[in-house]
Amino acid sequence: MNPSVGVVIPTRGHRPDQLRAAVSAALEQDYPGSVEIVVVVDGDEPAPVADQLGDLLAGRAMAIREKNPPARVVRVLGNRFSPGLPGTRNTGIAALGTDLVGFCDDDDRWLPGKLAAQIEALEEEPEAEFASCAIEVEYGSRRVPRLAGTCRVTHEHLVRSRMVMVHSSTFLFRHGSAWVDESAPGGQNEDWDLALRAAGRRPIVHVDRPLVRVRWGGSTYATRWTDRIAGLEWMLARHPELAVDRRGAARVYGQLAFHHAALGHRREAGRWAWRAFTARRGEPRAPIALAVAMGLVPARAVLSRLHHRGHGI
Secondary structure, three states, X not given: OOOOEEXXXXXXXXXXXXXXXXXXXXXXXXXXXXXXXXXXXXXXXXHHHHHHHHHHHHHHHHHHHHHOOOOXXXXXEEOOOOOOHHHHHHHHHHHOOOOEEEEOOOOOEEOOOHHHHHHHHHHHOOOOOEEEEEEEEEEOOEEEEEOOOOOEEOHHHXXXXXXXXXXXXXXXXXXXXXXXXXXXXXXXXXXXXXXXHHHHHOOEEEEEEEEEEEEEOOOOHHHOHHHHHHHHHHHHHHOHHHHOOHHHHHHHHHHHHHHHHXXXXXXXXXXXXXXHHHHOOOOOHHHHHHHHHOOOOOHHHHHHHHHHOOOOO
């Protein structure tokens, strides 16, 4: 019997076209089991979002039912937990009674075959709780695949590297095995924390094909420097192992240096850059942060160049 799947799509209701595309892509997955989509609206009333989606969902869901007997259900809810992305995701999890739960951001899109491939990978490893897949980063007119180079993502992998392809929009996990920590400041790094906790129990099964298109450039998270600093400090406090692996520690310290530099905090940027350098002399974020701190290059220009190559800071 095919496991039922619930899909949580958080939104703030300000990008209806992208939301419609995300919902449509989840509805159109060629998977023989039932799929229930919960769109959870944060900070706004759900009724206008339901109205925006109504015509598309009624017609598309009906057409899919005619081809594929298993149910395709879509609901729109308001966030019932703490404001922000973590509470929005938990509202969706709590509203679902499905065997599996998947996440998709409202500006991302599941590509054909995503669900079927991940469910097959989970079924091949019955003890596994959590699955991810490779992504295709879309930035402007460019699309860059990001692969992990492995079919199993371990806790050690995620300590050493954030592994951008283990993205929240790729997550698929057994219902009841995972909740998002709502204490994440500004909703920062809640997905990394969730993946680390999951991998700490059992390795994450990973389908190393780009089965999710992740859109960069439309998110406000990228340049919320204060929130990003708070999020990294929260991760260091919550996961002390991040400071033990020298490569992983240098990466986090270099990111902190960069974010402080973007805010004009030269002394703090220099302090974190030095910590990054002492943890790993080859850490590239340290000199980049110092260049930003000295005004040689704007932080946004650095991000734009990196995003163009499918990378973040």
